[in-house]
Amino acid sequence: MTQWHLACSACSNTERGDARATVCPRCGQPYLVRYDTVFPSRDAIRTRWDMWRYAAVLPLGEFETPVSLGEGLTPIHDVPALAESLGVAGVWVKDEGINPTGSFKARGMSAAVTRARGLNVAGLVAPTAGNAGAALAAYGAAAGIPVRVYAPRTTPPVILSTIAALGAELELVDGHIGDAGRLARSFAAEHDWFDMSTLREPYRIEGKKTMGIEIVEQLGWRLPTHIVYPTGGGTGLIGMWKVFHEMCDAGWLADAALPRMIVAQADGCAPIVRAWQAGADHAEPWANPVTHASGLRVPGPLGDRLILRALRESGGRAASVSEAAIRSATHRLAVLTGIDAAPEGGCALAVAESLAADGHLPSDAEVVLFNTGSGASYRS
Numbered sequence: 001m002t003q004w005h006l007a008c009s010a011c012s013n014t015e016r017g018d019a020r021a022t023v024c025p026r027c028g029q030p031y032l033v034r035y036d037t038v039f040p041s042r043d044a045i046r047t048r049w050d051m052w053r054y055a056a057v058l059p060l061g062e063f064e065t066p067v068s069l070g071e072g073l074t075p076i077h078d079v080p081a082l083a084e085s086l087g088v089a090g091v092w093v094k095d096e097g098i099n100p101t102g103s104f105k106a107r108g109m110s111a112a113v114t115r116a117r118g119l120n121v122a123g124l125v126a127p128t129a130g131n132a133g134a135a136l137a138a139y140g141a142a143a144g145i146p147v148r149v150y151a152p153r154t155t156p157p158v159i160l161s162t163i164a165a166l167g168a169e170l171e172l173v174d175g176h177i178g179d180a181g182r183l184a185r186s187f188a189a190e191h192d193w194f195d196m197s198t199l200r201e202p203y204r205i206e207g208k209k210t211m212g213i214e215i216v217e218q219l220g221w222r223l224p225t226h227i228v229y230p231t232g233g234g235t236g237l238i239g240m241w242k243v244f245h246e247m248c249d250a251g252w253l254a255d256a257a258l259p260r261m262i263v264a265q266a267d268g269c270a271p272i273v274r275a276w277q278a279g280a281d282h283a284e285p286w287a288n289p290v291t292h293a294s295g296l297r298v299p300g301p302l303g304d305r306l307i308l309r310a311l312r313e314s315g316g317r318a319a320s321v322s323e324a325a326i327r328s329a330t331h332r333l334a335v336l337t338g339i340d341a342a343p344e345g346g347c348a349l350a351v352a353e354s355l356a357a358d359g360h361l362p363s364d365a366e367v368v369l370f371n372t373g374s375g376a377s378y379r380s
Ligand SMILES: *Cc1c(COP(=O)(O)O)cnc(C)c1O
Pocket: 103, 104, 105, 130, 131, 132, 198, 230, 231, 232, 233, 234, 235, 236, 237, 295, 296, 342, 344, 345, 372, 373, 374
């Protein structure tokens, strides 16, 4: 049976695994899940066709059934035409847009709502740039727990309708996700609902880490050399970096060289790129964040230190591109592959192209690009 506790990512504070914890009360930094039981071998992977096939390495109690809608197990597409145009050995696109509610937020919310249900919370509340709210609405409905979502008025209309269609209370906010976060936190405090904000609870990371296991399994238990990830709050990147270490320690991986993690952001909201260029260990909030890739409109991510640490440890980098570059790369990605790419996926391709042009992708590179959402969510 899997047992875990929570450990602060910045100080030595720990908390029980069954605690209703948010961030570390001592230093305000996120908690991460640490497993007390031995990380099992690959044989523990279940015959099950969603991300819970990795339940043995996820926070799930022995007799517990996950709150699941068929998240994960998304396709990874080998795209030789992109490898050729980038001048590298291989390019794969991991298409997360076909998850329930059209983004990889489903993975995080499946894990987090499973734990929140275990804590018997009265309700779930979250700020969102869009897709997290849609995923939370879906998983809250699946678990029978009421949901309240705070979203910027500028969120793509299809995503707002999805949130409402799934029965969540939707509050529109004049501002960005940071402003929505303040409202969500005060509602949570007042009504004793559970705050599901990125990294204010430790389990969305665990759900998103399954992307890291999955790409490795899909590539035949081999790691790519580079992962380009469109980064907002950073949960996916932090989660993948975490699970690569867990898999390495448990002997799941043949090769020991971990991939370089590459942050892709938009010029109009690039707090991690600016911090990385300055060699800083944390990011300052970005004033007036603007980008049509709404998942990337996160001016002050709580996971900034963890994202920057993963970049440093992996020998990765961070780069941003213009709105025009995102639009044209989204179009190229779609017509070249048949994937209905989201602007965030276009951002990943545009950043890969700019790194290749600057000589930062060697000719033997094997690159995984993440398309994190569905283009359909962004059309009105
Ligand atoms: C949330 C989101 C992102 C950013 O994800 P993080 O893991 O929070 O960095 C990227 N793309 C899409 C489509 C999203 O919904």
